[in-house]
Amino acid sequence: MTSSAPATVAWAIIAFSVLSVMLRLMWLHGRRRPGERLVTYGLLFGVGAAMLRERAVQNALQDAGIFQVGFTRQLGTVFIVLTFAPLVLLALSWSETWPDRAVRTSRVVWVAVYLSVALMLSAGTHARDLGQYIDRTEGWQTVLYFTLFSLWCATTGVVVTWASIRDLRAGHLRPSHRLTYGLILFVGVWATEEAVSILVSAVCAATGTGRAFVDFRFAANERNFIYLLLLGAIPASAQVMVEIARRLRMDPASRAVRRLTPLWTALVTVCAAEIPRPSQQDPAVGPERRLHRMTVEIRDCLLVLGRYSEPPPDDLPEDLAETVQIVQALRRKTSGATPGRHVRLHASAPGRDIVDERRTLRSIAAHWDEAAAHVDGAGLLDGAR
Known part of the structure; x- marks a missing residue:
């Protein structure tokens, strides 16, 4: 195919996608990131398909004596098929049983897609010899x-749909996760x-029937892919933006670490004597792991302070009162008070996941100085009396 999108729009999208691919290859392509590697492969093949569908590239390759225009058009479709392989593997990797079959399944999928594209290029010889678009060429x-193309397109659609329905039916998802799976399901x-529509169009073209539908599919195929590449490049670049923010220490985890540090230190x-902690901190640990470690250690400290705690004061706003409760327990332990009956503090209450707990801890950290000042002020008043 040859893209019918405006050249300025197409090349702007391609440039954005190329930049995303380059940054992903630099920052997100390590062996510890198999899912990110699959996303990078998919975006890389998608960029190749978009470039091969541009008329300027097709003419340039022909003028250079590398490929004829007809072959380059079909090669662009082949690259779309190559894009499907990492997407299928990515959806399959969401299964809990994936680690046991990752290597074997990956080999099967990659071998199958390479054989498919070889057969497609071989089947496309007939149309190239006639100097026609294969989308409109009669013959088996x-x-x-297009059967090979539709099989890969349908496989991707079915696997993604099944994985989304499976996780949506499992339930216990956050609204943002439900929205994400809903979009993936769509x-x-x-x-x-x-896949079904393209295969029907191919059968019509091969038999010389349904010309109106063939023309409709042909126009849609020429027009749509560059915009589909943009839809894929935007979420693929999101992790790049996260990585840039992390390197600038402006990501949510780094900001949370800075906010929680005074609370955590206190x-x-x-x-220190009651909670297990590493003998030394690894400076290479990223902000996400550091935040997780801080959250666990703060939670352990709150469990310890529960034996020095009393109910929160009634004359303060709820968030401030809960923080004052923690500060008072901390002061009692520091002063050597005798532990009493355990009182569960808000941030260590059951039924929350790590995200909710971090949100609660950030609220406590936001009121920490105010709560400490309140407790110190109350102590001074008690002393004056």
């Missing part, structure tokens, strides 16, 4: 060519419909 070769259903200093 057209059916074979893409999966759409890809499945496209609690760990007093409760």
Whole structure:
């Protein structure tokens, strides 16, 4: 195919996608990031497909004596098929059983896609010899060519749809996660419909029937892919933006670490004897792991302070009162008070996951100085009396 999108729009999208691919290869392509590698492969093949569909590239390759325009057009479609392989593997990797079959399944998928593209290029020889678009060429070769394409498109759609439905039915998802899976489900259903529609168009073209539908599919195929690349490049670049923010220490984890540090320091200093901590901190640990470690240690400290705690004061706003309760327990332990009956503090209450707990701890940290001032002021008043 040859893209019918405006050249300025197409090349702007391609440039954005190329930049995303380059940054992903630099920062997100390590062996510890198999999922990110699959996303990078998919985006890389998508960029290749978009470039091969541009008329300027097709003419340049022909003028250089590398590929004829007809071959380059079909090669662009082949690169779209290559894009499907990492997407299928990415969706399969969401399963809990994936680690046991990752290597074997990955080999099967990659070998299958390479064989498919070889067969597609072979089947496309007939149309190239006639100097025609294979989308409009009569003959069984057209059916074979687009059957292979539709199989990969449908496989991607079915696997993505199944994985989304499975996780949505499992429940206990946050609203943002439900929205994400809903969007993935929409893409999966759409890809499945496209596979069926393209195969029907191929059969019509091969048999010389349904010209109106063939023309409709032909125009849609020429127009749509560059915008689909943009839809894929935007979420693929999101992790790049996160990495840039992390390197600038402006990511949510780094900001949370800075906010929690005063609270964490005060609690760990007093409760060091009761909570397990590493003998030394690894400076290479990223902000996400550091935040997780701080959250666990703060939670352990709050469990220890529960034996020095009393109910929160009634004359203060709820968030401030809960923080004052923690500060008072901390002061009692520091002063050598005798532990009493355990009182569960708000941040260590059951039924929350790590995200909710971090949100609660950030609220406590935001009121920490105010709560400490309140407790100190109350102590001075008691002393004056």
